[in-house]
Amino acid sequence: MELPRFTRPNQHNGSSSSPILYVANCGPAVGISHPTIAAVFAHFGHVKGVHAADDTGARVIVCFSEESSAQAALETLHGRPCPLLGGRTLHIRYSIIRPSISQPNDSVSVSVSASELDIPGLFLLHDFVNAKEEEDLLREVDARPWNNLAKRRVQHYGYEFCYQTRNVNTKHQLGELPPFVSHVVDRISLFPNTEDVADASLDQLTVNEYPPGVGLSPHIDTHSAFEGLIFSLSLAGPCIMEFRRYPEGAWHKFPLSIDLKMENSVNDSNYLRKAIYLPPRSMLLLSGEARYAWHHYIPHHKIDMVKDSSIRRAPRRVSFTFRKVRTDPCQCKFPHYCDSQR
Known part of the structure; x- marks a missing residue:
């Protein structure tokens, strides 16, 4: 099945935050597995899942259950070296799932x-x-x-x-x-x-x-x-x-x-x-x-x-x-x- 498509939230509607984070400089291509990423971000709240953001293997999507958890993770980790992830400096922004128009029922088990x-x-x-x-x-x-x-x-x-x-x-x-x-x-x-x-x-x-x-x-x-x-x-x-x-x-x-x-x-x-x-x-x-x-x-x-x-x-x-x-x-x-x- 197709991976969910992500985009930035609309900053003009009064709400630019989201329970979903886009995290760059982080992923299997730089030696960090998805389970390791999930464990680190779990310090800020329940992580629903970690997905590849694209086909580079160096960017991921981290999905929290709560928006407050994503906010805490972004404020703590963005632009700073993370010791638990090999000292890598993460680049983080909010993200949301982009609705699919042409294929609304694309997911299949x-x-x-x-x-x-x-x-x-x-x-x-x-x-x-x-x-x-x-x-x-x-x-x-x-x-x-x-x-x-x-x-x-x-x-x-x-x-x-x-x-x-x-x-x-x-x-x-x-x-x-x-x-x-x-x-x-x-x-x-x-x-x-x-x-x-x-x-x-x-x-x-x-x-x-x-x-x-x-x-x-x-x-x-x-x-x-x-x-x-x-x-x-x-x-x-x-x-x-x-x-x-x-x-x-x-x-x-x-x-x-x-x-x-x-x-x-x-x-x-x-x-x-x-x-x-x-x-x-x-x-x-x-x-x-x-x-x-x-x-x-x-x-x-x-x-x-x-x-x-x-x-x-x-x-x-x-x-x-x-x-x-x-x-x-x-x-x-x-x-x-x-x-x-x-």
Whole structure:
């Protein structure tokens, strides 16, 4: 979910103070953890939370329960060296949460396991590969040419995915999947919780590299393009993946692959929204309802909030998405979302 946006209070309305403080020269980038900051500021009153103020790691937001506590902290610590924080001189001002106009219901609880989401067909395995295997996979793709998209880089194996049509040309096969992923494919065949994995015969791989702050717009992988099992291996960095389930009646108003601009025009009350944290080296499986009826996407964040902890996106995240190209029309149980049945 998106971090709250903060701004200075309006000094023209007669009240320039606030229970929230913006604190500069303080944060993980200068060797001071959020729990340490919270403990120091707790001397002035109850601290509700400490958040990253931006993506520098050197500025934080301290939220008190009481405005008087924030005032006492500001008057005591602003512009003076703080012995409890390594003698750093803090620069403090009042702050407030800036209301969001375009996304009023942006917060969503982030789960760390698939079972918490209760989306049929969604599974997540942590540590699907080890650190050495992760390093080897990244080295292999970095030794091969990347294709540049607007905000990320991609590689395709088996079949090339066409982003304009959101489909593949089944008559143009690039070759077999590369040998360096054979052990991953073999391990996928032992994936628990579903009976269809052993017969997946995966033949298409897309490798995506995401810089910090770059995500993926909401979409359902085209039904006529791929079979019912989609595997996504996360490497190098973590991210949040969100899911949306639109009512079938509302679905007919929008094309099968709505882009981010169209998605933002949909009222938040018209869909279910859930989110999961994908740590490095984890494997996500979308099958059944999760694959055919839920939009999935990656918010364009540099910092994610997971269980009250702020987690910074890594310098890069690389995903390996394995799929089976479909050769016959899709006959799934979700015709409202199926291009083969509409």
